[in-house]
Amino acid sequence: xxxxxxxxxxxxxxxxxxxxxxxxxxxxxxxxxxxxxxxxxxxxxxxxxxxxxxxxxxxxxxxxxxxxxxxxxxxxxxxxxxxxxxxxxxxxxxxxxxxxxxxxxxxxxxxxxxxxxxxxxxxxxxxxxxxxxxxxxxxxxxxxxxxxxxxxxxxxxxxxxxxxxxxxx
Amino acid sequence: xxxxxxxxxxxxxxxxxxxxxxxxxxxxxxxxxxxxxxxxxxxxxxxxxxxxxxxxxxxxxxxxxxxxxxxxxxxxxxxxxxxxxxxxxxxxxxxxxxxxxxxxxxxxxxxxxxxxxxxxxxxxxxxxxxxxxxxxxxxxxxxxxxxxxxxxxxxxxxxxxxxxxxxxxxxxxxxxxxxxxxxxxxxxxxxxxxxxxxxxxxxxxxxxxxxxxxxxxxxxxxxxxxxxxxxxxxxxxxxxxxxxxxxxxxxxxxxxxxxxxxxxxxxxxxxxxxxxxxxxxxxxxxxxxxxxxxxxxxxxxxxxxxxxxxxxxxxxxxxxxxxxxxxxx
Ligand SMILES: Cc1cc2nc3c(=O)[nH]c(=O)nc-3n(C[C@H](O)[C@H](O)[C@H](O)COP(=O)(O)OP(=O)(O)OC[C@H]3O[C@@H](n4cnc5c(N)ncnc54)[C@H](O)[C@@H]3O)c2cc1C
Ligand code: SF4
Ligand code: FES
Ligand code: FES
Numbered sequence: 001x002x003x004x005x006x007x008x009x010x011x012x013x014x015x016x017x018x019x020x021x022x023x024x025x026x027x028x029x030x031x032x033x034x035x036x037x038x039x040x041x042x043x044x045x046x047x048x049x050x051x052x053x054x055x056x057x058x059x060x061x062x063x064x065x066x067x068x069x070x071x072x073x074x075x076x077x078x079x080x081x082x083x084x085x086x087x088x089x090x091x092x093x094x095x096x097x098x099x100x101x102x103x104x105x106x107x108x109x110x111x112x113x114x115x116x117x118x119x120x121x122x123x124x125x126x127x128x129x130x131x132x133x134x135x136x137x138x139x140x141x142x143x144x145x146x147x148x149x150x151x152x153x154x155x156x157x158x159x160x161x162x163x164x165x166x167x168x169x
Numbered sequence: 170x171x172x173x174x175x176x177x178x179x180x181x182x183x184x185x186x187x188x189x190x191x192x193x194x195x196x197x198x199x200x201x202x203x204x205x206x207x208x209x210x211x212x213x214x215x216x217x218x219x220x221x222x223x224x225x226x227x228x229x230x231x232x233x234x235x236x237x238x239x240x241x242x243x244x245x246x247x248x249x250x251x252x253x254x255x256x257x258x259x260x261x262x263x264x265x266x267x268x269x270x271x272x273x274x275x276x277x278x279x280x281x282x283x284x285x286x287x288x289x290x291x292x293x294x295x296x297x298x299x300x301x302x303x304x305x306x307x308x309x310x311x312x313x314x315x316x317x318x319x320x321x322x323x324x325x326x327x328x329x330x331x332x333x334x335x336x337x338x339x340x341x342x343x344x345x346x347x348x349x350x351x352x353x354x355x356x357x358x359x360x361x362x363x364x365x366x367x368x369x370x371x372x373x374x375x376x377x378x379x380x381x382x383x384x385x386x387x388x389x390x391x392x393x394x395x396x397x398x399x400x401x402x403x404x405x406x407x408x409x410x411x412x413x414x415x416x417x418x419x420x421x422x423x424x425x426x427x428x429x430x431x432x433x434x435x436x437x438x439x440x441x442x443x444x445x446x447x448x449x450x451x452x453x454x455x456x457x458x459x460x461x462x463x464x465x466x467x468x469x470x471x472x473x474x475x476x477x478x479x480x481x482x483x484x485x486x487x488x489x490x491x492x493x494x495x496x497x498x
Contacts, residue, residue: 002175018172019172019173019174019175019215020170020172020173022202041206042203042206043199043203043266043267043269043270046267046269049269055243055272056268056269056272057269057270057272057273058199058269058270058273061197061198061199061202061203061270061273062197062198062199062202062273063175063195063198063202063215065175065217066195066198066217066219068177109268109269112268112269112272113268116243116268119247120247121243121246121247122246122247122252122259122263123263124260124263124264124403129252129253129256129259129260130252141403142403143268144268145267145268145403145404146266146267146268146269146270146404147267
C-alpha cells in the first residue's frame, strides 16, 4: 500500500492504494472523478489525458504513487455543465463529438497543446524548427494525433480547437 | 500486473545500488508500465528515479551539449540549442509517439525502450527475447514490422525508437553510472546490441547501471533531416526512418552522417555507406550505390521484404533533398 497526496482540481486528496494503481484508476475508481476515460489503458488512444504540473500526459501509463505532491487538472477541473470552459463550449458549438467518450481527453489534450504551441514548440509538420508562428489545421491535427476518436469527429474537433487557439492568441 | 515494491529514490548512487539487487528503474513509465500490465516485464521492485536531479540541458566545456537522462522528450525537442544546432534530434523526437507521451517520456527511458514485436508483447507465445531459449515465432510468422539487418537465428526484432537514430548520426555518448559508483561513457552506436545468441540483452547496461545523461559533441556542419515512413502519418512507429546530416561544398558531398530506424535490430549506422558518398558529386547513381552498400546483407523474412526497397527509396529521397536535387520518383 502507498499513501500519496494529490492536488486535484485545487483540492487536496490523500490516496491509500496498492502501488499498482495507475493515476487513471486512482481518479476514476478511488476518487470518483470519472470524467477521464479509459480507452486502451496502454497509451494508444488519449482518452485518459489529464494535466500534471501544467503538462498533458496519459494518466493510464503512470502510477498514482509517482505523483505525490503533483498538481493535477482533470476535465472536472476545467468547467462544469452549468459553467463550461471556453474549450468545452466550443466543442458543443462545433459539434465536435458524437458518442463523447474521447471528448474529456480531447479537451484536456487541447488545453495542453494550445499552450505548447503558444510557447513556440515546433511539431513534426513544422517547416522549420523556429518558434511556431501559426497554428494551422495541419499543425492542430499533428499535435492532437495522440487522441483518437472512434466516431471520427476529427474535422469538428479541429474547428473547435482552432477557434479557441485564435481567441487566446 | 504483478505486485511490486515501490521506492522513490533521492540519489543516483543509491538508485543504482538498489537496482543492482533486483528490480527496475522507472522514469516516465510509458514503456515499462505498458509491459508490466501485460506481464511481459515483472520486476518485483520499482525504483522511481523521476525526481533525481538529472533533468537539465547544459553546455559542455568542449562546445557540445549534455542532456540529462530525465529531460523529457518534449523539453529536449523544444530546447533552443537542440533546435538550432542538433535539428535532426528535435525532428526525430517530434516524429515519435504523441504530445502526451513525449511530455512524460525521458531521454534515458527512450534509449532503453523495448521492441514492439507482437510475440514479445504476448506472454503466451514463445519468444527468445522475453524467455531465452523458448523459440521465435516471428521468424515464420507475422513479421511485417521486423528487422532486415542485424538479425540472428534467435531474434529478428526491430529496435523501434526514433531518438536514438538521430543520436547515432550526432556521435552522441551515453553517460552511465554503475552500482559500484563508477562513471563510464559509451557511444550511442555501441549502446544497443544486435541479438546474436543473447537476444534478451537489448543494450550494454549491466544490472544497476543508471544512465545519467547523453552528451553531444559540438554541432556538425550540414543540413539535418529525419524522414520517417509509417502506416499512418502520425503516432505510429517507423517502418523505415532515415536520419541524415549532409554537407555539400563546392558541389561535392563534404560530409554525410546517416542512420536508419525501423530497419535493423538496433539504430543502424554503416560507415561504408557514408564513405562512398564523401568527396563525390551528388547523383542518383551515387545514391543507388550507397543504398546497395547499406542493403547488401539485408535479409527479408517474407512479410517484411518490402522494407528493403522502401529503405532504398527513402535513402535516395533524403540524399536528393540533402543535396538540393529533385527527388527521384
Ligand atoms: C502508444 C505509443 C506510441 C509510441 N510511439 C513511439 C514512436 O513512434 N517512436 C518512439 O521512438 N517511441 C515511441 N514510443 C515509446 C516511447 O518513446 C517510450 O515509451 C519512452 O521514450 C520511454 O521513456 P520513459 O521515460 O517513459 O521510460 P520508462 O518506461 O520509465 O523506462 C523504460 C525502460 O528504461 C529503463 N530506464 C529508464 N530510465 C533509465 C535510466 N536513466 N537508466 C537506466 N535505465 C533506465 C527502465 O528501467 C525501463 O526498463 C511510443 C510509446 C507508446 C506507448
Ligand atoms: S523476433 Fe525477437 S522479440 Fe520477436 S518473437 Fe522472435 S525472439 Fe521474440
Ligand atoms: S486509456 Fe490512456 S491512452 Fe488510452
Ligand atoms: S466522439 Fe465518439 S470516440 Fe470521439
